[in-house]
Amino acid sequence: MxxxxxxxxxxxxxxxxxxxxxxxxxxxxxxxxxxxxxxxxxxxxxxxxxxxxxxxxxxxxxxxxxxxxxxxxxxxxxxxxxxxxxxxxxxxxxxxxxxxxxxxxxxxxxxxxxxxxxxxxxxxxxxxxxxxxxxxxxxxxxxxxxxxxxxxxxxxxxxxxxxxxxxxxxxxxxxxxxxxxxxxxxxxxxxxxxxxxxxxxxxxxxxxxxxxxxxxxxxxxxxxxxxxxxxxxxxxxxxxxxxxxxxxxxxxxxxxxxxxxxxxxxxxxxxxxxxxxxxxxxxxxxxxxxxxxxxxxxxxxxxxxxxxxxxxxxxxxxxxxxxxxxxxxxYKVDVPLVTLIVEDEWNSIADATAKFKLAPSYSRSSWDWIGLYKVGFKHHKDYVGYVWAKQEEADFHRQEHQVTFTEEELPKGSGDFILGYYSNNMSTIVGVTEPFQQPCTGQSERAHRHRWSSIRHHHSSRE
CATH class of the missing domain: 3.60.10.10 (Endonuclease/exonuclease/phosphatase)
Structure with a gap:
């Protein structure tokens, strides 16, 4: 199960x-x-x-x-x-x-x-x-x-x-x-x-x-x-x-x-x-x-x-x-409308990518965006950087999409961050990652996979 x-x-x-x-x-x-x-x-x-x-x-x-x-x-x-x-x-x-x-x-x-x-x-x-x-x-x-x-x-x-x-x-x-x-x-x-x-x-x-x-x-x-x-x-x-x-x-x-x-x-x-x-x-x-x-x-x-x-x-x-x-x-609604995935730590600018999957029932907008938030952010506009959640026309029916943060969109220092997918139609965040680290550029730490699991996270905190 x-x-x-x-x-x-x-x-x-x-x-x-x-x-x-x-x-x-x-x-x-x-x-x-x-x-x-x-x-x-x-x-x-x-x-x-x-x-x-x-x-x-x-x-x-x-x-x-x-x-x-x-x-x-x-x-x-x-x-x-x-x-x-x-x-x-x-x-x-x-x-x-x-x-x-x-x-x-x-x-x-x-x-x-x-x-x-x-x-x-x-x-x-x-x-x-x-x-x-x-x-x-x-x-x-x-x-x-x-x-x-x-x-x-x-x-x-x-x-x-x-x-x-x-x-x-x-x-x-x-x-x-x-x-x-x-x-x-x-x-x-x-x-x-x-x-x-x-x-x-x-x-x-x-x-x-x-x-x-x-x-x-x-x-x-x-x-x-x-x-x-x-x-x-x-x-x-x-x-x-x-x-x-x-x-x-x-x-x-x-x-x-x-x-x-x-x-x-x-x-x-x-x-x-x-x-x-x-x-x-x-x-x-x-x-x-x-x-x-x-x-x-x-x-x-x-x-x-x-x-x-x-x-x-x-x-x-x-x-x-x-x-x-x-x-x-x-529980009635137990799956997010958008699943965000950060594959590895962002050890360099080239690593600053994220993937997202849209639920079939989700109605996207070309004005949707993905915000990079410092852990402890106050509200949905309290981001340190963002990218548009673009989907190319040819990729529209693909299940998984990828976005890249440029150097200008990234904070200078290291820290713990999360990504949040903001829905323009719903005026709210509809998907988040768990916290992940963004080390200073060039810092070598063991890369590891972070995947959305707020339900599991919440469940483990209750046990």
Missing amino acids: SVYKRYYITPFSNRVHIITWNVGSATPPDDITSLLGLNVGDGNTDMYIIGLQEVNSMINKRLKDVLFTDQWSEVCMERLSPFGYVLVTSQRMQGLLLLVFAKYYHLPFLRGVQTETTRTGLGGYWGNKGGVSARMSVFGHTICFLNCHLPAHMENSEQRMEDFESILQQQQFEGQAATGVLDHDVVFWFGDLNFRIDDLEMQVVKSAIDNNKLPTLWEKDQLNMAKDSETVLEGFQEGPLKFPPTYKFDVGTDTYDTSGKKRKPAWTDRILWRLRVTAPAGAALAAGKRGSISGLTSGTKVTQHCYRSHMEYTVSDHKPVSSIFTLQFP
Whole structure:
């Protein structure tokens, strides 16, 4: 049995780390290592999803990367890229920012990437409130990540629900696989949802927090109450709120609001998920209670490992919230659309060749290209050189094609590199090699063969 067949029938686990933070126009703190879990990480996180609200819209001219206009994108890339995470896509709408990162060897299996934005501020004319999303097929299963900033203030709970429903209705994606947000196999909904704690006085809320009696506040949380009556929330799940309310703090402290407004503490910052139900309507009705039919899905399982706040970050009046999930589903897409092969080490300029094979289903473009990336690259345009993935007309039906990098397209020093095949039609990398060495010209080391095997690489790292 081939390795690909084994993976086709074996359940596959994908570990996703989601962060939401209303940063209150602040610049990034000096160190976000603990927020990303990189200080205790075991390297098994496959994707990072970062949703920010109230990102400062001022363009910072000191940014190193001209492709990005905010410090938060740059800081996240700087911290994650040394660990092999590449920016898959990003979407920004005024202060709302969504960043999606994945291990570089997953890139060929993240397909159909699309983003959407919906304004709900000032009746839909202003983007200070609303939602930004990114959807994609991950190993053949559709996932949508939705970052929202809903209306503020205690009395606007109903308006929050109306805005959320409006976002779901307006966000439509191209293609037949998944047209709306809720048509995806898995939806993650997070952000500054702005729900407050009803009825209870400030002193009662603070006393419950101080005495670690948080469950007494749960039943008065507006989002929890809405789950019983709002059909738009049907199927959405959330872990227990075992961390103190994340809003509102005096900036620079762990002290709840002491200003004249004296905002009552609230769990404004949330992370929820939803599995698409595939059972027929009759079975859903027979199941009775909401959420009790979560098992009647297409074999996808979502397990939440932690749901927490990060009190140590004080640059904003909100605390960041994070959650780690394992998504378990069968491998559906287990072969890259383009297979890249580097035969030997590039000991000389003449050795700088690569071969590529196209899957029969792949629709190529004359604008496809192959990038040479240093290990630890940040995004698909962060290459050190590239060549066009040309196919001569006479060779069009050949299975294997070869490209050569010229001296001008190669970096001067040595190091570890990978090649990535960029699809112009799909706007993403659809094939990568494993890392290989490019020694300095003339350096003699034993040549060895490196072949695409991200699936085997990923499998061995799991064992």
